[in-house]
Amino acid sequence: MLKLNGIRKSYPGFSLDCSLEVLPGRITGLIGANGAGKSTTFKAILGLIRPDGGEIELFGRPGTSLTRQDRRRIGSVLSDSGFSGYLTVNDVIRILGAFYPDFSEDSFRRGCGELSIPLNKQIKDFSTGMKAKLKVLAAINHGARLLILDEPTAGLDVLARQQITDLLRGFMEEDEERSILVSSHISNDLEQLCDDFYMIDCGSIVFHEDTDRLLSDYAFIKTERAALSTLDRSHILRVMDEPYGCRLLTDQRQYYIDNYPRLVVERASMDEFIMIMLKGEKL
Amino acid sequence: MKGLIIKDICLLKSQKNTMPVFLLLMLWFVLMDNISFVFIYMGMMAALLACGTLSYDEFDRGYSFLFTLPFERREYVRSKFLLGFALFAAGALAACLLVWAAGLIKGNPMPAEDAALSIFSAFLTCALILSVMIPMRIRFGSEQGRIVVFAVFAGLAALVFAAVKLLPPSFTEGLYSFSQANGLLVIIFGLVVPIAVIILIGYALSIKIINKKEF
């Protein structure tokens, strides 16, 4: 559905070199610290900035510039930008209808009703939650094949996050071939929603895995430093110092459970996983 | 492009409180028999309103999301110019009605040639403002754009002033009598060509700027 091959972009003090792929029918996550390059990657995909090098393949076609038809098939949510604050939702409905031939006004209105979004108020007077929900509703109701979402749930409370995740799941259920590329800081959302995810750090992709494998095969091993030398280190990915000794990350959980029955082996959560991948050392 | 125009109309609608003031001012000029200024003022307002939508688009980093919507970049420029022209057309109609009504009431109707001249002068003003403001605002943003636009117009004014001062008085007198004698057609062509040139330059420049712009 979407493929980035060595997309490069340089700014003073930062440069991006990114390769990733979003397969049809998948929800792919992009995680990383602030300033790691998530927004830059999205802007390159959406044609807001021009890459210095690399290729983008979208809907199976190569080329870095998006046609109007391409844009009709993409729904986007940006974290710091949206419809002009001086517009009302009724205005937005008219505008979306003019831009997208497949815009579903009924579904959009229904969504606004379900999420208590006022139709006649100016967007600049909306709460953060309402603005976020409006952006997502606009993105999912015009028959898009691919969603590009940059932090769609940032700054939202649990309830609002859940509502948005449900909207996205509904979007995927309507058509099995649709895909979503979503960036987030909120690990819980990623764990529950994403099928696979990429981790970006300092402008490059440093990791890619299926969420399913993360939850079933990865684990943390907590041990004293002295015991480290007795362990088989062939499946240890990272080490991080802790007050009690050290914490290790493995992608072969069962191996360690089977061979070291006394070893403390814990399930890996997304948060802790991100921490150790970014801050831990390779063995 | 339809979506862009609809968006701009919705944005302008939220500005409807400024309309009455504007109409009152026009009325005032008409009552003061300052007819030609009515048209020029109207032309200026049409251009400024159209350029105002640029600020709305830019407001709160709105450009980023806007340019993910399905339109080509040159359509954005086109929509702003078209908006300016459409507003001018509407304004010209309103002004004409106002002037004609005032002429009836006061008993001194304006001759058609003078009205046509005023309308073309007004359109020249409108086109000039659009052609300078649109590319400069897109390039420099609304804040810095204001300064740049001011500088450009100040520069143009200085040029005209210097030209008038430097040219021999016989030249300007000759120009004046020539225009009086040779009638409307020459004047109109003397206005239409500059208008077209200005618009073309402004449009081409804006296209170039918008294509290079990164959000």
Next chain:
Amino acid sequence: MKIIINTQSMIPIYEQITTAVRRMIISGELRQNDPLPSVRALSRELRISALTVKKAYDSLEEEGLAATIHGKGTYIKAPDAARMLEERRREIENGLSELADRAALYGISPQELRQMLDIITEE
């Protein structure tokens, strides 16, 4: 579909799903040709990734307990009675094996364990 997943367990989620489905087949809750929810629908209910559900469904298909018709979904294939019986036997065997390990850990001898079993089954 009423499946309860323990997200904190060390048992992989897809395994929990297949175990639950197997249980429902054995108990008769799921019968031949009953449809399983779509991958996306089940992933929504359980709040997990769709790949996990797909893995579970693929696993069931491999076991012969389900079949996917492209474009229509996944349906239960009831195993024959002999297989069901074997399933149930295996279930008991696993339970006993676990118990035996635990007994050994506590220092209860196999003989003691057999005695306990005799007493229990007599009741």
